[in-house]
Amino acid sequence: MASGHGSIPEEVIESVLARHDIVETVGKVVHLTKRGKYLWGLCPFHSESTPSFTVTPDRGVFHCFGCGMGGNAIKFRMEIEGLSFPEAVRIMADESDIAVPDGPSGGHAAPDPERDRLLQAYDLSAKFYHFLLKNTEYGKEAMAYLRSRNFSDKMIDQFQIGFAPDRWDTLQQFLEKRSFDLAEMERGGLLSARSEGRGYVDRFRGRIIFPIANRTGKTVAFAARILGEGQPKYLNSPESRLFNKSRLLYNLHQARASIRKTRQIVLFEGYGDVISAWEAGVHNGVATMGTSLTEGHAALMKTLADEVVVAYDGDKAGQAAAMKSIPMLENVGLRVKIAVLPSGLDPDEFIGRYGGERFMDQVIHAAVSTVKFKLIYLKKGHILLEEDGKIAYVKEALEIIAALPSSTEREVYLKEIATELNLSYESLKQDCNLLRASLQKNIPEGDNNDKRWNNGRHKKEQVQKRALLPAYHAAERSLLAVMFQDADAAAYVNERLGDAFNIEDHAALAAYLYAYYAQGKQPDLSRFLSSLQDDKLEKTAASIAMMESPPAWNPQVLDDCIREVRKYPVQRQMEQKREEMIRAERAGDFLRAAQIASEIIALERQ
Known part of the structure; x- marks a missing residue:
């Protein structure tokens, strides 16, 4: 990109x-x-x-x-x-309260016309579907369904909900009339190619449309629910250059202000829950789109908040998904709480049945710690009225409690279990301490034992293994590493080597660097990276910057590297000549072989 x-x-x-x-x-x-x-x-x-x-x-x-x-x-x-x-x-x-002026200015533009056209097409398509829902015969049945699900007109407008008629070419004609390239629209996920390979058809038909925006509020995809019976019930836009479902959270653009204020995110399973909860007063709610929670989602949430309340469905699948989400969210350092819903209900259904106020009080504000949730979840898998079930539950519960670093926390949960199951607190505590001692023995050697989620488990002297590079490749990287740190060194290399680097990315980086210093700028790798126009070059430059290089440059060291860089193409030429000479000898053309041998000798002298 x-x-x-x-x-x-x-x-x-x-x-x-x-x-x-x-x-x-x-x-x-x-x-x-x-x-x-x-x-x-x-x-x-x-x-x-x-x-x-x-x-x-x-x-x-x-x-x-x-x-x-x-x-x-x-x-x-x-x-x-x-x-x-x-x-x-x-x-x-x-x-950081830095003003960004509107309109064109002196920044280096790298236009991306296809991306801009797709963004424009998605914006127009969202408005078109919204219009069809609210103002045409096509949308009447869909509007009736949404109102039956307690979606108010205000929420339909705020979330720009729309409707795609059950026809093959509604959106296709709309886009074609506005001179959009249909092949481009298919690549962007708005249309589908016909199965026989000629032309394009609407991707979404007979479905309620929920626009998906990126965090700056631009529509980049659609989620669609079928109206009536049919499969699949839910259909999302495919991944495209605008839409990466593993990195995008539904409603983040509207929830950002509340998240920034509260430093908390409420995580739902679907967009319907987000919209219903918004009307109930949950303005920091987001949802994953067409995928389970990923490490990318967790990392994104950590940049915005300190705590996540997981409000998944109350059925078995929802609670299992909530259990899976806990380590992923804790692994990035987020505090996690779990909202517990009555069995079988999802947030949207709870709000519809009991109202928004009760949802806030009894579900969101009453969210429990991850340990408490794990114990509740475990309990559902055992029949506590039977002795075997009770013993099995206690054994599994102790494994969770024994791993807690806080003795106060352990005491609270042990007392709860003792009271609930009419067991001796002292015997539970003794079993817990024995289990804890056993766990402590098995803790692997690591560098971050207070935060096990980010423990590298590396030995003191363990280093990352790296492939041994050819001499010319290593020399080019060494030159660039010094050039990043010193404008005079870059001028020295420019005069003697220019952009005659053998590796294309290195040659490009050198050319950018010469131009950067020519503008009178001082060495600053972070700022230089922002002047590049290429994702691959940024990665290469960052990798080279990790190299150990001397604090002051030495002409002799640079000359040695330049010599190694210049030597490589001659060596390659000699190799090719040797292969050519062998072919000439095999063909019996000894005169040609002798000529090539003299050329090789000349190259060796060079």
């Missing part, structure tokens, strides 16, 4: 980077442990048990040796929250 500056001035970008320290920005999501000049943690962009994610405070960059992700504070927010470069800068500027 190219990351252009759009209409944002350079000075705004520099102010954003100055106000958003890389350690503080990353530290809201990743627990970092200092080792030498780097800070290490578990990468939020891929699953790992041993830290390979690093932050270099003095250079203002992060880099993961595992998945290769890297960049500055702006890039981190872009990737965690699924934002474009301008969106990330504007949000970060707003958080």
Whole structure:
């Protein structure tokens, strides 16, 4: 994904980077442990048990040796929250009270016309579906259904709910009349290709449409519920360059203000629950879209809040999903509470049956700790009136309680079980202490025992294994590492090597760096990364920045590296000549073989 500056001035970008320290920005999501000049943690962009994610405070960059992700504070927010470069800068500027002027300015624009057209198409399509729901015969049945589900006109308007008629070409004609490229619309998830391969049809037909917005409020996808019977009951837009369901939360754009104020998120399973809860007064509610909770969702929530209340359905599937969500949310350092609903009811149904006030009091405000929820969940799997069931429940409950670090917490839960099951508190405590002693023995050696969720479990001297690079490749990286830190070193390399790097990305980075210094800018890797227009180059630059390089550059060291870089194409040429000579000898063309041999000797002298 190219990351252009759009209409944002350079000075705004520099102010954003100055106000958003890389350690503080990353530290809201990743627990970092200092080792030498780097800070290490578990990468939020891929699953790992041993830290390979690093932050270099003095250079203002992060880099993961595992998945290769890297960049500055702006890039981190872009990737965690699924934002474009301008969106990330504007949000970060707003958080630091930095004014961002409207309209064109001196920022380096990297236009993305297809993305802009898709955003425009989604915006017009959402308004079109909303109009069809409220103002046409097509929408009457859908409006009646929504009102029967207690959706008020105000909520229908606020969430821009719409309706797609049960026809093949309603949206297709609407978009075609407005000169949108239908193939582009199909790639963006608005239309489907005909099965026989000729033309396009509406993706959504006979369905109530719920627009899905990104965190800046732009519609990027649709969720659709069938009206009446049929399969699938729910249908979402496919993933596209606008829509990544593993990084997007429904209603986040409207919930942001309340989340920022309360530092709390209420997490629902579906958009219907979010809308009903909004009307009941829950204005910090969001939901995942067409997928279970992911590490990306958890990391995104950690950037916005300190606590999450999980309000999933009260049936078995909902409660099992709530159990699964606990470690994922706790793993990023969020406090977690679980809203317990009566069996079988979802939040939307509870509100419809008992009203919003009771939902707030008895469900949201009465949310229980994760330990309490685990005990409630365990209890449902045992018949406590039978001795075997009671013993099995206590055994499993003690395993949960024994793992708690707080003796006060352990005492509270043990007393509750003792009272509830008419058991001796002292015997429960004794069993719990024995189990706890056994658990302590088995704790693996680690670097972060107070926060087990981010324990690297690495030995003191364990280092990340890295592939041995060819000499010329290592030399190019060494040159760039020094050039990032010193403008004079970059000028020295420019004069003697220019952009004659063998690896394309290195040549591009060198060219960008020469241009950066030519503008009179000082070495600053974080700011240089923001001047790049290419995601791959940012990752490469962040990776090179992790290299150890001398504090002051040495012409002799640079000359050695330049020589190694220049030598490689000659070596490649010699290899090709040798292969050509062997082919000539095999063909019996000894005169040609002798000519090639003399060319090889000339190259060796060179």
